[in-house]
Amino acid sequence: MSKIETADLMIYAMSREIDNNNTVLHGVSSPLPILAMSLARKTHAPDMAFVSGAEGVDPDAERIYLSSFDPRQNRDAVAYFGLHEVFDLAQRGELDVMFLGSAQIDRYGNTNLSVIGSIDNPKVQLPGGAASAFLMPITPKVVIWSARHTPRTFVEEVDFVTGQGYNHRSKEQMKNEMTIVSNLGVMNFKHPDRVMQLQSYHPGHSIDEIKKNTGFDLLVAPDVTETPIPGPRIVDIIRAMDPDGIRVTEFG
Amino acid sequence: MRSVLSSFEDAAKLVKDGDVVTTGGATFHRAPMEFLREIIRQGKKDLVLVDREPAIDFDLLIGAGCVAKVRAGLLAFELLGFAPNFRKKSESREIITKEGACQPIIAGFRAAAMGIPSLTIRGMLGSDLLEISEILGSQQQVEDPFTGEKLIAVRAIEPDVAVIHVQAADEYGNSRIEGPLYEDVIKAKAAKTVIVTAEEIIPNVEFRKKPEATKIPHFLVDAVVHAPKGAYPCSCFNRYDVDYDHIREYIAAVNNDRFGKYLDEYVYRRAGA
Numbered sequence: 001m002s003k004i005e006t007a008d009l010m011i012y013a014m015s016r017e018i019d020n021n022n023t024v025l026h027g028v029s030s031p032l033p034i035l036a037m038s039l040a041r042k043t044h045a046p047d048m049a050f051v052s053g054a055e056g057v058d059p060d061a062e063r064i065y066l067s068s069f070d071p072r073q074n075r076d077a078v079a080y081f082g083l084h085e086v087f088d089l090a091q092r093g094e095l096d097v098m099f100l101g102s103a104q105i106d107r108y109g110n111t112n113l114s115v116i117g118s119i120d121n122p123k124v125q126l127p128g129g130a131a132s133a134f135l136m137p138i139t140p141k142v143v144i145w146s147a148r149h150t151p152r153t154f155v156e157e158v159d160f161v162t163g164q165g166y167n168h169r170s171k172e173q174m175k176n177e178m179t180i181v182s183n184l185g186v187m188n189f190k191h192p193d194r195v196m197q198l199q200s201y202h203p204g205h206s207i208d209e210i211k212k213n214t215g216f217d218l219l220v221a222p223d224v225t226e227t228p229i230p231g232p233r234i235v236d237i238i239r240a241m242d243p244d245g246i247r248v249t250e251f252g
Numbered sequence: 253m254r255s256v257l258s259s260f261e262d263a264a265k266l267v268k269d270g271d272v273v274t275t276g277g278a279t280f281h282r283a284p285m286e287f288l289r290e291i292i293r294q295g296k297k298d299l300v301l302v303d304r305e306p307a308i309d310f311d312l313l314i315g316a317g318c319v320a321k322v323r324a325g326l327l328a329f330e331l332l333g334f335a336p337n338f339r340k341k342s343e344s345r346e347i348i349t350k351e352g353a354c355q356p357i358i359a360g361f362r363a364a365a366m367g368i369p370s371l372t373i374r375g376m377l378g379s380d381l382l383e384i385s386e387i388l389g390s391q392q393q394v395e396d397p398f399t400g401e402k403l404i405a406v407r408a409i410e411p412d413v414a415v416i417h418v419q420a421a422d423e424y425g426n427s428r429i430e431g432p433l434y435e436d437v438i439k440a441k442a443a444k445t446v447i448v449t450a451e452e453i454i455p456n457v458e459f460r461k462k463p464e465a466t467k468i469p470h471f472l473v474d475a476v477v478h479a480p481k482g483a484y485p486c487s488c489f490n491r492y493d494v495d496y497d498h499i500r501e502y503i504a505a506v507n508n509d510r511f512g513k514y515l516d517e518y519v520y521r522r523a524g525a
Contacts, residue, residue: 029330054432055432066330066331067331070281071489072493080433083354083435090375091373114381122342122343123343124343125339125343127334128326128327128353129353129381130353130354131353131355133375133376133381134353135355137375161379162380162381168379169378249331
């Protein structure tokens, strides 16, 4: 698959994590989440509440930009709702789905967006976790996307716990779901031990290949299957919003 | 009401070396860039910068040597990549990076705006960021006295100075913000000194015709500066879009050891640069 086809497949998979009655937020540097949310709203989830990191509610952005906070993203919005207001909502348990990134992720779903090496002497100063440490444990569903599924990103142990995986959560936070959508497959934590398992592999990628690209022993769900390919109508919706292919920027 | 209309030169004198400074906007949008260029021209030192998700505003001050410490939820250039000066100077330990998370920073501003020493929030538990913050003294695990729930108390963040770029203001400081507000109104209440830069200075009578459009009232504001294109190269909603090409040029300048030349051309505006 080409990068653009992989991006479209990931966007389609991410959009299917959204239910029609959900309130959903995307953050900064989030072309795939914006496209997934827009796609969900235009297809199976017309009633969802779409809260943009650019602060527009239910925008109908004609296209995406290099900045996910670009105010042009808010075209046709019904209201502005600031981040502090969305965070209030999250603390009330009323933000259903959040999309987050990661530079490293481990088998428990801990994410690192802070630093490679040690915090006092960073080898690489990463941009920072943004909302991860606040939203990951308290949001009913967090979807993490990664355009680079390699043993360097899917690691045995993260250098720094920015976002909390299941071994760093309270009992009541264990019920909150997490899905990982990478360029190779879709993973979740439905395993009884709350460790990462492969739920579907993208067309053209084998289970073995995905396991080899994972820095820990990746479990495989008993009902593992191939990730569904988006049909032409879905692809048209995505491409209309991103004719220039901004969505593959992250694919390196 | 008294006029607080000022010039870039005079308003920037309100910023002292070592001050805790926050800026309005988020990433590449409505950042007070021209004011920050004046800060650099005046050679301010050892600033402590705090914001939720800054970008080129903080990176420019860091690159120009004005900054000692940075506290941000995330500091990057969106899809254009790392914040180049921030990454360089953080990795070489020329600046101290106290990475936060968005909510504790916003809650810290809110606490200061409310005039209370701290505010409790959810989340954070189990993150290494909390551990660091407890050592630094900016966050602390507490138990809610009524329910016993484990929460995080976030210490108030009261910036010495908040600089906020808006679409329109009057000479008294009344300010209109169009489009997304970000945390700008909260910051205006939280900071000790508030400097507004405005695309347009409009007559006070316009504010009286439509008070609901006033997002920051005059008594919160210490100085107003007329600043057409004051957010450039960032966007100013309803006025101009972000200039992504300029930001690419900026990144290339930092990464190719031409940042001094960039400063000469766009900040010091030296002849022949």
